[in-house]
Amino acid sequence: MKKYLFKILLLVISISFNSCETKQKEVTENNKKVNTSPNIILFVADDHGTDAIGAYGNPIIKTPNLDKLAQEGTKFTNAYCTSASCAASRSVILSGQFGHATGSYGHVHDYHHFSTYDSIKSLPVLLKKAGYxxxxxxxxxxxxxxxxxxDTILEANPRNTVEMAEQCADVLNSDKPFFLYFCTDDPHRGQPFEPDPWDSPNNFGNKKEGYKDVETITYKPEDVLVPAFLPDTKQTREEIAEYYQSISRIDQGFGKLMQLLKETGKADNTIVFYISDNGMAFPGAKTTVHEPGIKLPCIIKDPTKDAKGLTSDAMISWVDLTPTILDMANVDFNKNKFHGNSFYDVIGKETVEGWNEIYASHTFHEITMYYPMRVVRSDNYKLIWNIAYPLEYPFASDLWASSTWQAIYRNNVEYFGPKKVKDYLHRPEFELYDLRKDPNESDNxxxxxxFKEVLETMKGKMKAFQTKTKDPWMIMWSHDASLQGSGVNL
Structure with missing residues (x-):
């Protein structure tokens, strides 16, 4: 009997020892992962389109630090947000899921009060759990x-990116791998939104006295480049000049951040992203799902990649950012938890296969701006479904008050850029474009x-996307109430 008990005791001790050894191995392996993981900086501008960066072909604007990033990394020319609205876009960036599936339909501040479901596990939470x-x-x-x-919330004037960069010094010197989420207020339109007089340009955060340690770089209205979708008017040019000035301030802060990073000796183990939440804050871009609203800058410098100064035409989306960053950070994750996919292997390559399709989903901007739109782009074709097409297209408060729009509205001008005002305000249910032949989306x-067969194929892709991502607006194809369940909380 004693021998039997002794054997049982030895077995229990052996199992316990093996269990402890297994746990210790797991801890050791996790520590190794953390110790070898790169630092990551995600730099997000506010309302910055591809129209206003030197690296994307603008010869007027001064963005030397962003241009240098492109020379040292990979520049994507088909990078898309999923919703051209600040809060909705940022929720996607940090969750890897479309806003229609997380409750992130529009703005969170003031009376708008949209909010992400409590069940969502976001990027910073997952990185913290992994030791970041x-x-x-x-x-x-x-x-x-x-x-x-x-973990840490840093304070600085979000219009002074140099000051913001300086406040990040302690994080850059962290003993642990760090994830720094660096978000400017530039080049968003500045208060007051309603100018006095009405035809004065918005300040885009610019001040006559400038900002501490920031060189004020100004632009002449006659020198700026007016994108094809905008009217080439005095008011438009004046506002673009202010927009450019705000972006040059971003560039200086980005340069300062890179300088501080280099001084820590960690630049060779830090991956740096530069993106924007949506396109320029002008009618026809921000809050729309046309190309100027959702096709955005994306420049990534990854020191572990040998290739530098590359341009990639792979179609990537902000819904891909969270899985990509988790992949970079060596974090194990369930791919099925996200709507996006990691494009880590695409960085540093000019030509890739399979990255030829993206989707977009916009529902609100401000709470008064209900206008749900769904988008699929597949190769050169792009389909927009304006779900609430009988409604007049809504205006964000800052865009409505802009002198760019008011110059058209107050003077009853027939055209806003190449499109008639009536066509801007009243849209068809479906818009189908061949972007290779029609990059300005003018020929529906x-x-x-x-193109009937192409249209049906694209509709099929859109329906499959909505089904996969559990889009509540899927019901609008057939008004089949069974898609919404009983409506009763049992």
Whole structure:
């Protein structure tokens, strides 16, 4: 009997020892992962399109630091946000899921009060769990805080990116690998939105006295480049000049941040992203799902990649950012938890296969701006479904008050850029474009018999996307109430 008990005791001790040894191995392996993981900086501008960066072909604007990033990394020319609205876009960036599936339909501040479901596990939370120090500075614009929690919140003037960069010094010197979420208020339109007189340009955060340690770089209205979708007017040019000035301030702060990073000796183990939440804050871009609203700058410098100064035409989306960053950070994750996919292997390559399709989903901007739109782009074709097409297209408050729009509205001008005002305000249910032949989205193919088959194929892709991502607006294809369940909380 004693021998039997002794054997049982030895077996229990052996199992316990093996269990402890297994756990210790797991801890050791996790520590190795953390110790070899790169630092990551995600730098997000506010309302910055591809129209105003030197690296993307603008010879007028001065963005030497962003241009240098492109020379040292990979520049994407088909990078898309999923919703051209600040809060909705940022929720996607940090969750890897479309806003229609997380409750992040629009703005979180003031009376709008949209909020992400509590069940969502965001990027900073997942990185913290993996051993990262997480820090944010500047514009936040997501809710609730417990879903998008960061260890450290840094304070600085979000219009002074040099000051913001200086406040990040301690994070850059962290003993642990760090994830820094650096979000400017530039080049968003500045208060007051309603100018006095009405035809004065918005300040885009610029001040006559300038900002501490920032060189004020100004532009002449006659020198700026007016994108094809905008009217080439005095008011438009004056506002673009202010927009450029705000971007040059971003560039200086980005340069300062890179300088501080280099001084820490960590530049060779830090991956740096430069993106924007949506396109320029002008009618026809921000809050729309046309190309100027959702096709954005994306420049990534990854020191572990040998190739430098590359341009990639792979179609990537902000819904891909969270899985990509988790992949970079050596974090194990369930791919099925995200709507996006990691494009880590695409960085540093000019030509890739399979990255030829993206989707977009916009529902609100401000709470008064209900206008749900869904988008699929597949190769050169792009389909927009304006779900609430009988409604007049809504205006964001800052865009409505802009002198660019008011110069058209007050003077009853027939055209806003190349489009008639009535066509801007009243949109068809479907818009189908061949972007290779029609990059300005001016020739709607949706009603043309020759493209009927293409239209049906694209609709099929859109429906499959909505089904996969559990889009509540899927019901609008057939008004089948069974898609919404009983409507009763049992």
């Amino acid at each position: 120090e997480t820090a944010r500075i500047g514009k936040y614009h997501v809710a609730p805080e417990k879903v998008y929690h960061f 193919l949706a009603t043309k018999e020759a």
